[in-house]
Structure formats: structure tokens, C-alpha cells
């Protein structure tokens with residue numbers, strides 16, 4: 001009986017030790033999760049129940065193996081992470097500080113992706129390639145970028161600092177800083193706090209069907225006003 005109690009105590013101490021270690025090492029990431037998710041009630045909740053944080057912990061370990069050229073172990077850890085969290089971060093990706101993935105399920109981050117500081121990704125976001133080319137083939141995200149739920153950012157493109165990729169957008173071209181991008185293919189609707197007049201902007205409109213729809217809507221509005 002005493003032996004069982006001693007084993008239970010040991011397990012409890014080890015679990016507590018692990019919890020404290022995670023809290024110290026990942027303090028900045030835990031705080032970022034609490035800041036970015038209004039539903040996060042406590043650090044304990046984030047540490048125990050947030051798949052985004054778990055995936056990040058797995059990634060940080062896998063990345064060390066990747067840098068030591070132990071690619072098999074790196075990939076093994078990342079696949080385990082995918083199994084437990086539903087989030088696939090390639091160990092070769094480069095991720096900055098205070099990174100947070102909210103909800104997480106279905107997020108994919110490719111091998112040559114580069115992610116700045118304070119970036120937020122929602123569920124289903126993909127940082128992917130466009131083909132089977134080798135070399136740098138995944139996006140580079142600046143600091144404070146947000147990628148909405150289900151959005152796809154594809155190819156070796158750059159998303160500037162403070163930009164917001166709307167939910168379900170598909171972005172295949174560079175986006176400057178302080179921009180909001182929505183739609184398929186992605187078009188810039190806001191830049192530096194100013195709304196873009198998409199009916200006049202022929203540089204950023206990439207979708208002719210959308211353009212015609214917007215022109216028709218404007219004409220209907222005009223007629224209705226008359």
C-alpha cells in the first residue's frame with residue numbers, strides 16, 4: 001500500500017515538474033494564447049487543453065532534431081503531433097516568437113515556410129506550395145500577420161507585417177504590409193487603414209467574375225437610388 005502511494009506521489013511530482021517546466025519554457029507562447037483567444041480562461045487551461053500550444057511544443061522539439069539533420073526523428077515527432085492535435089507543422093519550418101494557432105484542426109505548415117513574431121493562424125489555414133518544385137516553395141509571413149480559418153497561402157510569396165488574410169481566402173501573390181485580403185483569388189480590400197476602391201483598382205483585382213459582379217451591384221445600387 002505504501003509502495004503504491006509512493007509511486008503515485010512520484011507520478012504527481014513528475015507531472016507537476018513537467019507542468020512547471022512547460023510553463024517556464026513556453027511562458028511567452030502561453031501568454032500569447034491567453035491574449036489572442038478571449039475564450040482562454042487560465043494558463044492551466046491553455047497548457048492542458050490547447051492543441052495549438054501542444055503542436056508548437058512538438059514542433060520546437062522536432063525542429064531541434066531537424067537542425068541536427070536527424071530528419072527521420074524530426075518527422076516522426078511531427079507526425080505524432082499531427083495524430084494528437086490535427087495540426088501538421090513540418091519540422092523544417094521556421095517559426096518566430098509568441099506564435100498561436102487557435103482551434104487548430106487542419107492547419108498545415110510547409111517545410112520552407114517562414115513565420116515572423118506574434119503570428120496567429122486559425123483552423124484550416126494552409127501555408128503550402130503550389131507544385132512539386134524544390135527549394136523555397138512556401139510562404140514567408142511577416143510579424144503580426146493573421147491567417148483566417150480555411151485560408152490558403154500558397155507558393156514562395158511574402159505577406160507583409162500586420163496583414164490580415166480573411167477566412168477562406170486563397171492567396172498566391174505577395175501582399176504588402178498592413179493589408180486585408182479576402183476572396184479567391186485573394187484581393188486586397190484594405191491597406192494602411194484605407195478601404196480600397198475595388199471598382200477602380202485594376203492592379204489588385206485578380207478575379208474578373210468578381211469584378212463584373214461588383215460592377216453590376218454598383219449599377220443596381222445606382223438605379224435603386226434613382
Ligand SMILES: CC(C)(COP(=O)(O)OP(=O)(O)OC[C@H]1O[C@@H](n2cnc3c(N)ncnc32)[C@H](O)[C@@H]1OP(=O)(O)O)[C@@H](O)C(=O)NCCC(=O)NCCS
Pocket residue numbers: 103122147148149150164165166167168169180181182183189190
Ligand atoms: C477579412 C476580415 C479580417 C474582415 O476584415 P475587415 O477589415 O473588418 O473587413 P470588413 O468586414 O469591413 O469587410 C470588407 C469587405 O470584405 C468582405 N469580406 C470580409 N471577410 C471576408 C471573407 N472572409 N471572404 C470574402 N469576403 C469577405 C466583406 O463582406 C466586405 O465586403 P464589402 O466591402 O463589399 O461590403 C474578416 O472578415 C475575416 O475573414 N476574419 C477571419 C477571422 C477568422 O478566421 N475567424 C475564425 C474564428 S474561429
